Amino acid sequence: MSTTPTAPAVAPRRLKAPAVLGGGRAAGALGKGMIGVYLSVLVLLPVAALLAKAGSGGLDAFWREVTGPQAQAAIKLTLAMSAIVVAINAVFGTLIAWVLVRDEFPGKRTVNALIDLPFALPTIVAGVVLLALYGTNSPLGIDVAFTRASIALALLFVTLPFVVRSVQPVLIEMDRSMEEAAASLGAGPVTVLRRIVLPTLTPAIVSGVALSFARAVGEFGSLVLITGNLPFKTEVGSVYVFSQIQDENLPAAAAVSVVLLAAALIVLGALTFISRWRSKHVL
Amino acid sequence: MSSMQKVVMSIRTPAVVLTLLAATLGLAACGSSSSGSSSGGDSHVTLVAYSTPQGAYEKLIPAFQATPEGKGVSFSQSYGPSGEQSRAVANGLHADAVNFSLEPDVTRLVKAGLVSSSWNQNATHGFVTESVAVIIVRKGNPKHITSWSDLVKPGVGVLTPNPFTSGSARWNIMAAYGAQIKEGKSPAEAQAYLRALFKNVVSQDSSARNALQTFLAGRGDALIDYESEAIADQKKGAAIEYVIPPHTILIQNPVAVVGSNASASKFVNYLISPAGQKIWAEKGYRPVIPGVAAPGQFPTPTGLFTIADLGGWTAVDKQFFEPETGIVTKIEQSLGVSTSK
Amino acid sequence: MSFSRLGLRTVALGYLALLLLAPVAMIFYRTFEHGIAPVWDAVTAPNAVHAFWLSIEIVVIAVPLNTAFGVGMALLLERGSFKGKALLSTLVDLPFAISPVVVGLALVLVYGKTGWFGDWLIGHGIQVIFSVPGMVLATAVVSLPFVVRETAPVLRELGTDAEQAAATLGAGAWLTFRRITLPAIRWGIVYGVVLTTARALGEFGAVSVVSGRIEGQTQTLPLYVQGQFENFNITGAYASAVVLALLALATLVAMNLLTRRTPARESALTTP
Numbered sequence: 001m002s003t004t005p006t007a008p009a010v011a012p013r014r015l016k017a018p019a020v021l022g023g024g025r026a027a028g029a030l031g032k033g034m035i036g037v038y039l040s041v042l043v044l045l046p047v048a049a050l051l052a053k054a055g056s057g058g059l060d061a062f063w064r065e066v067t068g069p070q071a072q073a074a075i076k077l078t079l080a081m082s083a084i085v086v087a088i089n090a091v092f093g094t095l096i097a098w099v100l101v102r103d104e105f106p107g108k109r110t111v112n113a114l115i116d117l118p119f120a121l122p123t124i125v126a127g128v129v130l131l132a133l134y135g136t137n138s139p140l141g142i143d144v145a146f147t148r149a150s151i152a153l154a155l156l157f158v159t160l161p162f163v164v165r166s167v168q169p170v171l172i173e174m175d176r177s178m179e180e181a182a183a184s185l186g187a188g189p190v191t192v193l194r195r196i197v198l199p200t201l202t203p204a205i206v207s208g209v210a211l212s213f214a215r216a217v218g219e220f221g222s223l224v225l226i227t228g229n230l231p232f233k234t235e236v237g238s239v240y241v242f243s244q245i246q247d248e249n250l251p252a253a254a255a256v257s258v259v260l261l262a263a264a265l266i267v268l269g270a271l272t273f274i275s276r277w278r279s280k281h282v283l
Numbered sequence: 284m285s286s287m288q289k290v291v292m293s294i295r296t297p298a299v300v301l302t303l304l305a306a307t308l309g310l311a312a313c314g315s316s317s318s319g320s321s322s323g324g325d326s327h328v329t330l331v332a333y334s335t336p337q338g339a340y341e342k343l344i345p346a347f348q349a350t351p352e353g354k355g356v357s358f359s360q361s362y363g364p365s366g367e368q369s370r371a372v373a374n375g376l377h378a379d380a381v382n383f384s385l386e387p388d389v390t391r392l393v394k395a396g397l398v399s400s401s402w403n404q405n406a407t408h409g410f411v412t413e414s415v416a417v418i419i420v421r422k423g424n425p426k427h428i429t430s431w432s433d434l435v436k437p438g439v440g441v442l443t444p445n446p447f448t449s450g451s452a453r454w455n456i457m458a459a460y461g462a463q464i465k466e467g468k469s470p471a472e473a474q475a476y477l478r479a480l481f482k483n484v485v486s487q488d489s490s491a492r493n494a495l496q497t498f499l500a501g502r503g504d505a506l507i508d509y510e511s512e513a514i515a516d517q518k519k520g521a522a523i524e525y526v527i528p529p530h531t532i533l534i535q536n537p538v539a540v541v542g543s544n545a546s547a548s549k550f551v552n553y554l555i556s557p558a559g560q561k562i563w564a565e566k567g568y569r570p571v572i573p574g575v576a577a578p579g580q581f582p583t584p585t586g587l588f589t590i591a592d593l594g595g596w597t598a599v600d601k602q603f604f605e606p607e608t609g610i611v612t613k614i615e616q617s618l619g620v621s622t623s624k
Numbered sequence: 625m626s627f628s629r630l631g632l633r634t635v636a637l638g639y640l641a642l643l644l645l646a647p648v649a650m651i652f653y654r655t656f657e658h659g660i661a662p663v664w665d666a667v668t669a670p671n672a673v674h675a676f677w678l679s680i681e682i683v684v685i686a687v688p689l690n691t692a693f694g695v696g697m698a699l700l701l702e703r704g705s706f707k708g709k710a711l712l713s714t715l716v717d718l719p720f721a722i723s724p725v726v727v728g729l730a731l732v733l734v735y736g737k738t739g740w741f742g743d744w745l746i747g748h749g750i751q752v753i754f755s756v757p758g759m760v761l762a763t764a765v766v767s768l769p770f771v772v773r774e775t776a777p778v779l780r781e782l783g784t785d786a787e788q789a790a791a792t793l794g795a796g797a798w799l800t801f802r803r804i805t806l807p808a809i810r811w812g813i814v815y816g817v818v819l820t821t822a823r824a825l826g827e828f829g830a831v832s833v834v835s836g837r838i839e840g841q842t843q844t845l846p847l848y849v850q851g852q853f854e855n856f857n858i859t860g861a862y863a864s865a866v867v868l869a870l871l872a873l874a875t876l877v878a879m880n881l882l883t884r885r886t887p888a889r890e891s892a893l894t895t896p
Binding site: 136145 | 366367445447448449450484485486487488489493496497500501502604606607612615616618619
Binding site for chain 3: 031032034035038039041042043044045046047049050052053092095096098099100103105111113114115116117118119120121122123124125126128129130132133140153156157160161162165166168169170172173174189200203204207208210211213214215217218219220221237238241242245250253254257260261264265268269272273
C-alpha cells in the first residue's frame with residue numbers, strides 16, 4: 001500500500017511544499033552550496049574545458065571539423081542508432097519491469113538480479129562476448145557482426161538496465177486502487193494501461209530513456225569489436241572521436257563530442273519537457 | 284523554519300557527514316597507496332611501455348635484477364596503447380623509462396622536455412627491438428596468400444587495425460604501400476593499390492589485439508600485423524600462420540630514459556646489451572645488435588625497407604594520415620561515399 | 625488476463641534470453657572452460673588481487689558521495705521551487721552522454737599537469753590525475769546520474785500530501801523524512817545505488833585515461849581485464865570479469881537485505 005492516502009496518483013502535481021528551498025536560509029544554502037560545488041568539480045569544469053578545447057581553433061575550424069564527411073557520417077549513425085535503441089528500450093524495458101514486479105514465476109529473483117550485469121561488466125568483455133555469440137562463429141547461428149545491426153545489439157545490451165530499473169521502483173510504489181477502481185467500473189485492461197498506468201510510469205520511462213540515450217551516444221568499448229569500425233559504414237561518433245584523439249587532433253575530438261553532447265541534451269530536454277507537459281495534461 | 288526546510292536541513296546533515304567521511308577515507312587511502320610518483324629515489328624504476336612487450340619484460344626485469352647493476356632495483360610497470368601511454372607521460376604520468384611502438388611517441392616526450400634530445404645517439408639509434416610487417420593467415424593458409432598482391436584479389440577479406448586509432452597500424456599501411464614502390468610501381472599506382480586494399484578491408488579494429496580477436500572469431504582471411512605479435516600469438520596457441528612478404532617494412536621500436544634516474548639508464552643499457560637482446564629474441568623480437576639471434580630464426584626479407592626510405596614519419600604522417608588531406612583519409616572517404624549503405 | 629500475462633512474460637523473457645542470459649552463460653562457459661584451477665590462479669594473482677581491492681576502494685568512496693548528492697539533488701528537483709530545474713536536471717546527465725574517454729580527457733584538461741589547475745594542485749603537493757584521487761573523480765563523474773534519476777520519479781509520483789499531513793500533525797522534519805519519504809523512495813535509492821555501483825565497478829574508458837595503468841598501483845579490475853586480454857590470457861580476463869559481475873550481484877543482494885530492515889510499513893507489492 002502506498003503511503004499517499006487517497007490522493008490519486010494522476011492528479012495534477014503539487015510539488016511546491018510551503019517555502020522550501022527557494023528561500024535563502026542558512027541550512028538550505030549550505031546544502032545547495034555543497035551540491036553546487038560537487039556539480040562544478042565533477043561536471044561544469046570538465047565540460048567547460050571541453051568547450052574551450054572545441055572552440056580553441058575558432059568557430060571556422062569548429063564548423064569544419066564537425067561538417068567533415070567522416071564526422072558527419074559518424075554523428076548521424078550514432079544518433080540514428082541511439083534513437084532506435086531507446087525506442088526499443090522504452091517498450092521492452094517497461095515490459096520487463098512490469099513482468100518483474102507484477103508477475104511471479106520460478107527464477108524471477110535470479111533474472112532480476114542479472115539485469116544489472118551488462119552494466120558491471122567492463123565494456124571489452126561485453127564486446128568479446130557479443131562477438132562470440134552473434135558473430136561469424138555464432139553458436140546460435142545469428143551473425144550480425146560488422147553490420148549496423150551489431151551496433152544496435154551492443155547498445156541494447158549496455159543500456160538494458162536503465163528503463164527497467166527506472167520503472168521498477170515506481171511500479172512497486174504505485175497505488176493500485178485506481179487500477180482496481182477503473183476495472184470495477186468496466187474499463188478493459190488496455191484502457192487501464194493507457195489512462196492510468198502509463199501516465200504514472202511516464203516520468204520513470206522518460207528518465208530511463210534519457211539515461212539510455214545518453215549512454216548510447218557515448219558508448220565506445222562494447223562497440224569496437226563487433227562493429228569493425230568501418231568509416232562511413234559502422235564507425236560511430238565515439239570511435240571517430242577516439243581516432244581524432246589518437247591523431248593529436250584534440251579540437252576535432254572535442255568539437256564532435258560537443259555536437260554529440262548537444263544532441264543528447266536536446267533529446268533529454270525534449271523528453272523532460274514532454275514528461276512534465278504530460279503530467280499536467282493527463283486524463 | 285518551516286518543517287520542509289527542516290526536512291531538507293536534516294537530510295543535508297547526514298549527507299554532509301557522509302560526504303566528509305567519504306572524503307576523509309579517500310584522502311587517507313590515497314595517502315597510503317600513493318600514485319605513480321615513486322619516491323624510492325634511484326632504486327626504483329617506473330617503466331611505461333606499449334602493450335605488446337609485457338610478456339618479454341616478465342623475463343627481462345628479473346634478469347636485470349639478477350645482475351650487479353640491477354640488484355635492489357624495484358620496478359613499477361604500466362602497459363597500454365603506445366600513443367595513449369606517450370600522451371599520458373606528456374601529461375604528467377611519472378616514468379623513468381619508456382618503450383613505445385614507434386619513434387614519434389618518444390619525439391613527443393622530447394618536445395615536452397622529458398626526454399633528452401640526445402636519446403637516440405647511442406649504438407642502436409635509440410631502438411631496442413625490431414620487427415617486420417607480416418600477413419597472418421589461418422592455419423594451413425587456405426587461401427594461399429603469399430604476398431601483398433594476394434590481398435587485393437576479389438573475395439579476400441583483409442583485417443587491419445584502424446590507422447587512425449592505432450598508430451602502430453600505420454606500419455601496416457606503409458608496409459603495403461612501400462612494397463608497391465619497391466616493386467617498381469609509381470606513387471599513383473601504389474595509391475591505387477591502397478585503394479584496392481581498403482576495398483577488401485572488412486574490419487578496422489581499434490587496436491592490433493582487437494583485430495586479432497576479430498580474426499580469431501572467424502572474420503576475414505588475412506590480418507596485417509607485426510611478426511613479433513604473430514609469434515607471441517602462436518606461442519599462446521592461436522591457430523594461425525604468418526607470411527613474410529618479400530618486400531616489407533622494418534618496424535623499429537624505441538626505448539628511452541626519462542629524466543635522470545641512474546637505474547633507469549642502467550636498465551635501458553641492459554635492454555640493448557647482448558644478454559638483454561637474447562631474451563628479446565627468445566620472445567620473438569628481432570634484436571638490434573648482430574650475433575644474438577640464432578641463424579635462420581628471423582629470415583631477412585629480400586626487399587626490406589624502413590620508414591626513412593619513405594620519407595620518415597613526419598612526412599609520411601602528413602602525406603598519408605592528415606585528417607582532411609591525407610591520402611589514406613581520402614581513400615577511406617571515397618570508398619565510404621560510394622559504398623556506404 | 626492470464627493469457628496476456630503469459631504472453632507478456634514470454635516476450636519479456638525471450639528478449640532477456642537473447643540479450644542477457646545468453647551472454648552471461650557464454651561468459652561463465654568461457655571462464656570455466658578449462659577447469660577451476662586456472663580460474664583460481666588467475667584471480668589470486670597479486671596484480672589481480674590488488675586490482676580487486678583498488679576497485680572496491682574506489683567504489684566505497686565514489687558511491688556514497690554520489691548517493692548523498694543524488695538524493696539531495698532529487699529533493700531539490702522535485703521538492704524545490706526555483707527556476708532552471710530543467711537545466712540543472714540535464715547537467716546531471718551530461719557526463720553520461722560524453723564518451724568515457726572524452727570524460728577522462730576533460731578531467732586531464734582541468735586537473736592534469738598541463739591543465740587549468742595543474743600547477744596549483746602540483747604546487748600544493750596534490751596529485752589528482754594518474755593517481756587514485758583522479759580515478760575516484762573519473763568514476764564519480766561517469767556514475768553521477770543514477771541515484772538522481774532513480775529517486776526523482778519516485779519522489780514525483782509520491783506527492784507531498786503525506787509529508788504535509790505529517791507536518792501538520794506535528795511530526796518533526798527528521799521523523800517525516802525517516803517514516804514517510806525515505807521508505808517510499810527506498811527502492812529508488814536501492815536501484816540507484818545498485819546502478820551506480822555496477823557502473824563504478826565496470827568503468828573502463830574514463831579511468832583508463834586518468835589512471836596511468838600502473839600494475840599493482842593504479843590498475844582497477846576492468847583495466848586488469850583489459851591487460852589480460854592484451855596479453856592473450858583469456859581465462860584470466862574472463863575470470864576477473866566474473867568477479868566484477870559477482871560484485872555487482874552482491875551489491876544488489878546487500879541492498880535488498882538492508883532495505884528490508886528499514887523500519888517501515890510492509891509493502892503489499894513486495895520486492896522482486
